[in-house]
Amino acid sequence: MHEGILRRMRELVRREEYSITEHAEEELDADRLCALDLERLVAHGFISERQRGRAPGEWKYVLEGPTRAGEWIVAVAKISPSNTLVFLTVFRL
Secondary structure, eight states: OOHHHHHHHHHHHHTTOEEEOHHHHHHHHHTTOOHHHHHHHHHHOEEEEEEEOSSTTOEEEEEEEEOTTSOEEEEEEEEOTTSOEEEEEEEEO
16 A cells, blocks of 8 residues: 555665664663664565654654564654654564
8 A cells, every 4th residue: 555655665774774763762672672673674564554743744654564583563664854764663563
């Protein structure tokens, strides 16, 4: 459904043009995950939902997919105005 956005996210991850918010870093640590798990999620997962962001015209996307160990995780991310992928939060299912 959101294949164009997902392709864009995958390209940003391939070019390492992404950031992880402090909140998402804390959630990664709490669940013993790392940035490589987020990269795998984007590479092999899917967008399950689109949500309105705070700013007008801003969208956030809920991604679901596997970690390196095959566990299922969910992340919320957006593409910033500067064209980088920003991970806002992440959690295990």
